[in-house]
Amino acid sequence: MEFALESRIGQPWKRPKFIKSPVVRWLMIVAAIAYLIAAMYSIEVNWARVYRGLDRGWQFVLAFVSPDFGSRAHDIRVGLTESAVMTIASTVVGIAISIPIGLGAARNISILPVYLTCRSIIAVSRALNEIVVAILLVAIFGFGPLAGFITLSFATIGFLSKLLAEEIEDMEKVQAEAVRSTGASWLQRYVYGIHPQVVPRLVGLSMYRLDINFRESAVLGIVGAGGIGATLNTAFDRYEFDTAAAILLVIIAAVMVLEYVSGMIRAKVQ
Amino acid sequence: MLRLNKLTKIYKTGDKALNAVDLEVPKGQVLALIGPSGAGKSTLIRCINRLVEPTSGAVVLGDVDLTRLGSRRLRRERRRMGMIFQEYALVERLTVMENVLSGRLGYVGLFRSVFRQFPQKDVDEAFRLLDRVGLAHMADKRADELSGGQRQRIGICRALIQNPALLLVDEPTASLDPKTSRQIMRLITELCLERELAAIVNIHDVALAQMFVQRIVGLERGGIVFDGPPSDLTEDVLTRIYGEEDWSETIQKLDVEEDAA
Amino acid sequence: MVVSTKNGLKVWQRRDRKYQLISWAVLLIGTAIFVWCWQEISRSTTWAFFWDAPRIAADIGSRAMPPRWEYIFTLWEPLWDTLNIATLGTILALMMAVPVAFAAARNTTPSAYFIRPVALLIIVSTRSINSLIWALLLVKIIGPGVMAGLIAIAIRSIGFCAKLLYEAIEEIDEKQVEAIEATGAGRWQIMVYGILPQIMPALAGISVFRWDINLRESTVLGLVGAGGIGLQLQGSLNTLAWPQVSLILLVILAAVLVSEWVSAKVRGAII
Structure with a gap:
């Protein structure tokens, strides 16, 4: 409690700094500023091109006021159906594959070799960008929704298995142990000890992933993997901004509806 | 010094929290406001500095009617009313010193407050106050590293550095253990005496109130049902405020505790 | 969990009847939707390409290896x-x-x-x-x-x-x-x-x-x-x-x- 008040009076007070050492602090500030300057310097902007583009940009904004759903209604419908189909199929297949991998990747119920294999599958799936995967799969399987479907399923596996494995690792051990103490087999243990605790969470995550898969399916078409993205890409290529605006509005609406529904289901399950 | 004139608050839900309350607090008087939960104690205090907007009536501080002020004038008048909260309400992620200095925000411009360039006399005063409550060595600690009693002391410093004429104290001891509660109440009353501050203290603990204040006001369903010195607080009065219960223990315990203290 | 009486014996069921019916219905509809989705995908897929895929993948793989390391400078x-x-x-x-x-x-x-x-x-x-x-x-x-x-x-x-x-x-x-x-x-x-x-x-x-x-x-x-x-x-x-x-x-x-x-x-x- 010793405090020399008199010596403190009249001294300025400064807030303690986030980084204590002044040398490190200044080095970081200088480095940050240097980076920002270098980064901005490296951006080349063709202002004349931007200026010419402004008119086009304005047209696009106007297109949102009068979107054209009509003239390419058929293409939009086909694209949207294809996106929906890819989304649903890939989510279902993704979940089906995620469950065993997720179980295998949970340290507390799996054996080491299985654990390592499952974890590396998850790591590969998470590290690869969906678009990159889609490009490779289009090269292998040809254009169309099959490539998109496989891409999304693969991405779903990385996402769901990881969260599922973490969920199982976190869950109450006691309950699973109580079931084991009755002498249950591995399958019975899963059905009675783990399943009831993890399923609500799994349903929630799946709904969330369905939502993500739809958003992703909207871009896969740009690289030829099917879905509404292809329709959108065509519209942009032809500078049909009113059709493009219509497609974007459809995507936004679909995402909002899906988000609302998945939110509702998640709230109900948990 | 502070006069409440037919102060009424009706919430949007239709609950009548305050019903034409008249109250006068002279300079330097510490007043305890007791009453059951939901009697309107908290609302009363918050109507005075208009954290809660009163429905009708007047709050006169000195000779200014606070209920009629625009937001700029109100902010200036709020500087004269320091407030101390139940759960301390310190900004947890700021340092102790920043929390104390935040009491000066009403006096300091935006630019200086953003860059923590408070005038030297404010900084000195903050250190004096921290030293007074015995926490000057904690000045650069973050508020969430402190214990409950320590946090409440910082809360007191924040209120006092405003250089107020009136303290509004909302359940200062409700989250503290009995011993710390007494220390905090003693500190508040001592400081009020030193600085000739008036104070309105909301408090649950009747015995604690009797121990430290000169005047007790009992509030029940938005109206004042008792106003007098602690010695007049009989079993009958407590029954009127809180309802039927055996009150003899509360009052007896008080005598014993006063001997011990 | 519901206990009902059947032939004078108490029978334990995990869920009540209504809940069971709903879950079966959801499962059935879900399966139908999935099957339809699968047909849609397979309709727009040239399956010859699909069966050919392993060969193509191996072909691409062999061409892609080894990576052209000196390209890193670009x-x-x-x-x-x-x-x-x-x-x-x-x-x-x-x-x-x-x-x-x-x-x-x-x-x-x-x-x-x-x-x-x-x-x-x-x-x-x-x-x-x-x-x-x-x-x-x-x-x-x-x-x-x-x-x-x-x-x-x-x-x-x-x-x-x-x-x-x-x-x-x-x-x-x-x-x-x-x-x-x-x-x-x-x-x-x-x-x-x-x-x-x-x-x-x-x-x-x-x-x-x-x-x-x-x-x-x-x-x-x-x-x-x-x-x-x-x-x-x-x-x-x-x-x-x-x-x-x-x-x-x-x-x-x-x-x-x-x-x-x-x-x-x-x-x-x-x-």
């Missing part, structure tokens, strides 16, 4: 552009997301009936559309290049950051704000002393999190002409230069792993 500059797109895009997004978040949070919005819906609309519309689509659009408007990618990343991130941030703002402890207000502080002072300290950890976490995502996304923006390493990827794919493609993919993978490591470190330091 990649440094696009990689630098990619990093800049992600970083500057995130900074730009945050500058716009912070005001939007304050306008969208119930407890800080200046007007709940006019400004809040507008802010929410901005959040929803920028969030629903992938950055690759934004890039596609911006390339048409302002021309191909890093700038288009940067803005695409920024726009896409506004909604994401603003949504997480406004949820954080709505969760702050109002008592701390009230205490600052009671000192006679002005509106902006309340913001700086009462609200900002409480949301700082969330803001820092969100920025790093989004930066990590943005780096991943900016690696592919070049496919539509919006700058960065994706441009090289597109070029190499078009010329079927598989050894270059494999090197680019390795570089992207490394960049993603590094960014994940950095963001984990930074988040650890902040929280």
Whole structure:
């Protein structure tokens, strides 16, 4: 409690700094500023091109006021159906594959070799960008929704298995142990000890992933993997901004509806 | 010094929290406001500095009617009313010193407050106050590293550095253990005496109130049902405020505790 | 769990009858939808390609190996552009997301009936559309290049950051704000002393999190002409230069792993 008040009076007070050492602090500030300057310097902007583009940009904004759903209604419908189909199929297949991998990747119920294999599958799936995967799969399987479907399923596996494995690792051990103490087999243990605790969470995550898969399916078409993205890409290529605006509005609406529904289901399950 | 004139608050839900309350607090008087939960104690205090907007009536501080002020004038008048909260309400992620200095925000411009360039006399005063409550060595600690009693002391410093004429104290001891509660109440009353501050203290603990204040006001369903010195607080009065219960223990315990203290 | 009586014996059932019926119905409808989806996919698939896939994959694989290592010297500059797109895009997004978040949070919005819906609309519309689509659009408007990618990343991130941030703002402890207000502080002072300290950890976490995502996304923006390493990827794919493609993919993978490591470190330091 010793405090020399008199010596403190009249001294300025400064807030303690986030980084204590002044040398490190200044080095970081200088480095940050240097980076920002270098980064901005490296951006080349063709202002004349931007200026010419402004008119086009304005047209696009106007297109949102009068979107054209009509003239390419058929293409939009086909694209949207294809996106929906890819989304649903890939989510279902993704979940089906995620469950065993997720179980295998949970340290507390799996054996080491299985654990390592499952974890590396998850790591590969998470590290690869969906678009990159889609490009490779289009090269292998040809254009169309099959490539998109496989891409999304693969991405779903990385996402769901990881969260599922973490969920199982976190869950109450006691309950699973109580079931084991009755002498249950591995399958019975899963059905009675783990399943009831993890399923609500799994349903929630799946709904969330369905939502993500739809958003992703909207871009896969740009690289030829099917879905509404292809329709959108065509519209942009032809500078049909009113059709493009219509497609974007459809995507936004679909995402909002899906988000609302998945939110509702998640709230109900948990 | 502070006069409440037919102060009424009706919430949007239709609950009548305050019903034409008249109250006068002279300079330097510490007043305890007791009453059951939901009697309107908290609302009363918050109507005075208009954290809660009163429905009708007047709050006169000195000779200014606070209920009629625009937001700029109100902010200036709020500087004269320091407030101390139940759960301390310190900004947890700021340092102790920043929390104390935040009491000066009403006096300091935006630019200086953003860059923590408070005038030297404010900084000195903050250190004096921290030293007074015995926490000057904690000045650069973050508020969430402190214990409950320590946090409440910082809360007191924040209120006092405003250089107020009136303290509004909302359940200062409700989250503290009995011993710390007494220390905090003693500190508040001592400081009020030193600085000739008036104070309105909301408090649950009747015995604690009797121990430290000169005047007790009992509030029940938005109206004042008792106003007098602690010695007049009989079993009958407590029954009127809180309802039927055996009150003899509360009052007896008080005598014993006063001997011990 | 229900116990019913059957032939004088108590029978234990896990769920009651109505619940069982509903679950079976959901399962049946779900299966039907899935089967239909599968047929749709297989209808637009040339299955000959599918059976041929392993051979093609092996063929591509053999062409792609080994990667053309000396190509790395051409990649440094696009990689630098990619990093800049992600970083500057995130900074730009945050500058716009912070005001939007304050306008969208119930407890800080200046007007709940006019400004809040507008802010929410901005959040929803920028969030629903992938950055690759934004890039596609911006390339048409302002021309191909890093700038288009940067803005695409920024726009896409506004909604994401603003949504997480406004949820954080709505969760702050109002008592701390009230205490600052009671000192006679002005509106902006309340913001700086009462609200900002409480949301700082969330803001820092969100920025790093989004930066990590943005780096991943900016690696592919070049496919539509919006700058960065994706441009090289597109070029190499078009010329079927598989050894270059494999090197680019390795570089992207490394960049993603590094960014994940950095963001984990930074988040650890902040929280």
